[in-house]
Every structure is written in structure tokens, then in C-alpha cells.
Amino acid sequence: MCAGCCCPRKGDRVTPQGLFYKDFPHFVNGTGNYIFCRYWEPKTPPRALAMILHGAGEHSGRYLGIASMLTKHSLFVFSHDHVGHGQSEGKRMSVSDFRIYIRDCLQHFDMVVSRYPNLKVFILGHALGGSIAIYVANERQSYISGVIFIAPLVLLNPDSATPAKMLCAKVMYHLMPNLTLGYMDPRWLSRSLREVKNFENDPLNYHGPYKMKFTVQVLQAVAKLEKILPSITWPMLILHGDADKLCDIRGSFLLYKKASSIDKTLKIFSKCFHQLHREVPRVQGEVYALIGKWIDERLPPLEQ
16 A cells, blocks of 8 residues: 555546546546546636637647637637547547547537526637537537637548448448558648647657547548538638648638538638648747637627
């Protein structure tokens, strides 16, 4: 028996990194996993809420910069690590059903909205988080003031999404769900070497190979998105770099074209990579300013 109180007591749950969940914001999802949360409060009373949905293989802590910017615009910001990511429980980068990501986001969304019932919500989704954001926003349309997309995953690569290849992927999924499909090259994230190193050195990011089980769940969810796009009516801001090698920019064009929203803006950043919010400083600053201005224009003016 060890001395002191540093060891877990029976019933205590710890993050994959060994921290006690009881010491940090979290919720328990529908399958009993503990989901690690982050909250950023403005110095003034919030005039809206902002939910950040991170991309595959990363975690909510990587959005501190965006969250801090949003709080300066008097937004209460909340986020969580998707199951199997960061400091949340679950097998790393593995999910039995894509719907679990959506379900957890809806649960967290409802928790925060119940705390601030009179405030509207903005959602910011990056890459995989953009896919999830579409599903979440469409199921909570009456609460949504707008959705900001940064390089959203909306369209499958046509070379890998032929009917024959999709059928093959489903067969492989059932036969060898743990088959590895290669690694994501961090150099594709940003032209900033500092940001690439930041990703590589962050132990909360996933640095292993992508597996068939995860990939097929994502492919199937994304394949269904195009049918949903015409039902979108909420305001949207879509940002994408034209040198993005991870999420097909044609998906952003499709989202802009197919959505029924009257209020929609598409901004393409020349020669920029996947994570515009972590691009070279000039681009990052432009992205932050654009998001802040877009949100301000859709909210009542701040009281002096």
C-alpha cells in the first residue's frame, strides 16, 4: 500500500494520461466513457455560446488560441476531446459507430445550453469536426446562430470513393478492422515549421497509424452528407486552403453550393495548408480577424 493519496482509490477514473477525472471538467457519455471537457469564459457576461469541434487525431486543447479570441468577443466557449482522443476515454482513434461522435456532441451541447438557455450558439468545426458540426447543427437548428468551418471534411476523394472501392472497404472492415492504412504526415498541416513541430511534440495528439475500422466509419458518415446539405439553413462561414492535402477543397465548394442558407460565405486561402488557424502568422491573424468580425456582425452590438 502506497503512502499519501496520489494513487487512485477504488472507483476513481483516470484519463489515459493518469489524471483524475474528478479534478477536471468532464461528462459521462451514453456508453459510460468519461469525456474530458474544456471551458473558456469571457470577462464580460456572454452574449452567445461557441462550441469547438476538433479534428481527427488531435484534441480540444489545440484550440486555445481560437477560444481566447472568441472570449474577447464575449462568447462562452466550450469543447471536449472526442471519445478515443486526447484525455477522453476510449480506444485511440477507434469508434464502433460514427454516430457516437455526434451523440456525445449533442449531449455536451444540451448541457451547456441548459446552463445558458437564452443564448444562441455558434459552432466551429475543423476537418472531421466539420463533418460532425453539420450533423449537430442540423439536429439543433433552432439554437444555431452560425457555423464556422475550417477545411471541413465534406467530400470523399473521388479516386477512393468509387462503388467498387467502397464495397471493398466494407468487406475489409469486417474481415480486418484493425488493418493499418498508413500515417498522416504532420507536414501537411501547416506551412509553419513551428506548428508542425508543435503537433509532433504534443503527446495528446494521435501519432499512430489510421486503422480500417475508424476510416470506414468516417467514409460512411461523409458519404451521407451530400443528402443533408440542402436542408442547411443556418448562416455559415467556410474557410479552406487551396493547398490542403487532407480534406478535399471541393467539399467546401459543394457545401457552399448545396446549402440552402441565404447567409453563407466561402473564403479560399491561396497556397495554404490544412490548419488555417495554425498557418503562418499572417494567415492565422487573418483567419482570427475574419471569424471574429463574422460573429460580431451576427450578434447584437456590445453594450458600452
